[in-house]
Amino acid sequence: MSSAGSEAANAVAASTHAGGDPKGGVTPVSRRVMNLAYWLTQAARRFPDRPALILERQAVTWRTLDARVHALAAYLASQGVGKGDRVLVHSKNCVAFVETMFAAFRLGAVWVPTNFRIAPDEAAYLAQASGARAVICHAEFPDHARAMAGALPGLGVLLRIGAGDFGLGEQEYADDAATSADRLPDADVEYDDPCWFFFTSGTTGRPKAAVLTHGQMGFVVTNHLCDLMPGTTEQDVSMAVAPLSHGAGIHLLTQVARAAATVLPPDGRFDADRIWRLVSEHRVTNMFTVPTIVKLLVEHPSVDAHDHGSLRYVIYAGAPMYREDQKRALDKLGPVLVQYFGLGEVTGNITVLPPALHRIEDDAAARVGTCGYARTGMQVCIQDEQGQAVEPGVQGEICVCGPAVFAGYYNNPEANAKAFRNGWFRTGDLGHMDAEGFLYITGRASDMYISGGSNVYPREIEEKVLEHPAVAEVAVVGVPDATWGEVGIMVCVPRPGQAIDEAAMMAWLEGRLARYKLPRRVYFWDALPRSGYGKITKKLVRDALHERGIMP
Structure with missing residues (x-):
């Protein structure tokens, strides 16, 4: 095995794979899998x-x-x-x-x-x-x-x-x-041989390479076919309305497993009319995107100008969908929505809410706010700070185990140690489950927010802003936004004797950060609020934004 392969395979062996004496008197000879x-x-x-x-x-x-x-x-x-x-x-x-x-x-x-x-x-x-x-x-x-x-x-x-x-x-x-x-x-490859470095920042800091393996991805694709788009064959046509570098690439790989064609909209630019035209022309049957794009598609007049009756599955992930947006999409497209919840480290495989459970009526059967139940072959557990499972309805950290969990972070033992506990992968998200096993996400253990389906990590932005010679302190928080789900608000403290305004800061950030990471608004204060220990916390910043009438 190459050095990359061995490092990845051994990264979290103690957390993800059983060891010790062979069970049942059988000694495994090989873990070879399909390339x-x-x-x-x-x-x-x-x-x-x-x-x-x-x-x-x-x-x-x-x-x-x-x-x-x-x-x-x-x-x-x-x-x-x-x-x-x-x-x-x-x-x-x-x-x-x-x-x-x-x-x-x-x-x-x-x-x-x-x-x-x-x-x-x-x-x-x-x-x-x-x-x-x-x-x-x-x-x-x-x-x-x-x-x-x-x-x-x-x-x-x-x-x-x-x-x-x-x-x-x-x-x-x-x-x-x-x-x-x-x-x-x-x-020739074995189960733990790496095939894909899926970059994710996890809960904080600079991006980390989540190691996906051939064996793991074989399960993930099978699971996608089972839970997200059952019945897919070579007669189907897919469209990925998102960059193939992340979840959309996994969606495309799933189509290849069934020899289903994939439509690639040109230019990488969002154009609702063109997307609906391509759906009609090529009789697209399944589509992968994020809630923001679903919202923009169904609110655009072109949704009524083109035939989209071929669609069987419109799969969205990356963030929960606002209920009103969900109802509007169901009204326009019919019962075709599929939601899944899953981080890059679990390759999207945590929960699923299939079309039959997307209801337009606000009744008890609608389970408003749920992101579905555990994916086939996966187990979800809500745990307290000590790693103990909590009762239904009690909030805790969402943890998961199963074959879709990644091999670990490449060359990052510290991050691996934090990510796993007693064999469970810790998502860093907070939620609760009802008595029937439906999951509800209630918050995030980290400060990360999701804008347009993309994870945004405040610390990454803050570190970049602190490179500006006029900025002494900075804090970025995510706030609700009707279009993008969440957007960033940034508060800066100028250095003594320095002057900078919002326009100048946004101009400086242009090109230094991806556009989806740029804050929506920038404010300048004399000081940031601190706790009794002298620490700047996002909760105190949020409270101050509320007090000033800035926070929505």
């Missing part, structure tokens, strides 16, 4: 001429996609990329982005996708933290490419997707990859 790239091989064998990816004006068949993946894998292998090596990809949704996923899997390498919205220095940190051997970057992001290359003095491969010039001597990712390359066999 995830085999799903693409299967689809290309069974349905070579059916569409795999559908773009605005072209379709890529399973045969072509498989051939292009083989060509990319062969090129990476020729450059020394092999099992356990990390392949970082920074790009908007496109065919090449999908190809990088399966090429990495095929080699037994580790796919490291980034959110294309992050700033260049954030991308550089992810490249360095992952120890990437290869970087594949879209031509639209030259500053990101230069920042990542600068953070990786031993970088072996740098590929550019599309026309352009990073000025780094990079190779261009071929638009028509040769199909004559020797067909590489899928690398």
Whole structure:
């Protein structure tokens, strides 16, 4: 096993895998599992001429996609990329982005996708933290490419997707990859071999690489097919209205397992009319997105201009949906909503609320506020501070165990120690369950908030703002917002003799933070409230915002 594989597999072995003497007199010989790239091989064998990816004006068949993946894998292998090596990809949704996923899997390498919205220095940190051997970057992001290359003095491969010039001597990712390359066999993998670094900040601080493995992801995809979109076949057509770097990528992988085509809306920009037109043209049957996008889609006039009767599942995750938004969506789309709750560390697999339990009526059967019941094969437990299960209706920390739980954080034993207790993964979210096992999220143990389906971590913003020479102290809190779910409000304390206003601060932050992390408003106070111990707490900041009439 490579060093990356062994480090990841051993990261939380004591917490996630049983050890000791063999049970039942059987000594395990091997934990070999299917390489995830085999799903693409299967689809290309069974349905070579059916569409795999559908773009605005072209379709890529399973045969072509498989051939292009083989060509990319062969090129990476020729450059020394092999099992356990990390392949970082920074790009908007496109065919090449999908190809990088399966090429990495095929080699037994580790796919490291980034959110294309992050700033260049954030991308550089992810490249360095992952120890990437290869970087594949879209031509639209030259500053990101230069920042990542600068953070990786031993970088072996740098590929550019599309026309352009990073000025780094990079190779261009071929638009028509040769199909004559020797067909590489899928690398042999075991259950705990890493396949994907899913970057998440967990509860606080800088992003951490949650290690997803081939064995774990085999379960996750099977679970998605079981709980989120049962009955999916090659006749289905999917659409991912979110970056493929995170949950939408897992959704796409699930479609490949059943040879269902995926529509990729162009440009990465949200356009409600175009999305509804694509749904109608391609008879889309399932869609993955976040509550904010569902709200924008059903409130746009184009929802009534296009036929969306083909939809069977509109799957949303990343945040609870406001009840009024939920009712409006049900009224427009019918009983097709599917909600799931799950962090990156559990790969989305904690709870599900299927279409039959999304009710438009506000009656007892509606279970208003629930995010559903435990996913198949997973167990949810509400625990107190000592790790003991609490009674139904009592609030505690949401903890989970089961095959969808990740292997641990890469190269971060301290974070692993905090994340697991008695074999349970601690989500950091607070909630309670009713007597029938339906989960209700009531708060967060951390200060994280969710804006437009994306996790925002105040400390990350605060650390960036404190780099400004005029700022002495800063606090960021999330507040409710009718459009985005939550947005940030920031309070700064200027340094003595320094002057700065809201417009100047927002201009300074532009380009230093991803747009979804930018606070909605910035206020300047003489001092931040402190506790009796001299500590600045978010509760005191919230109280002060309320007192000043700022907090909604």
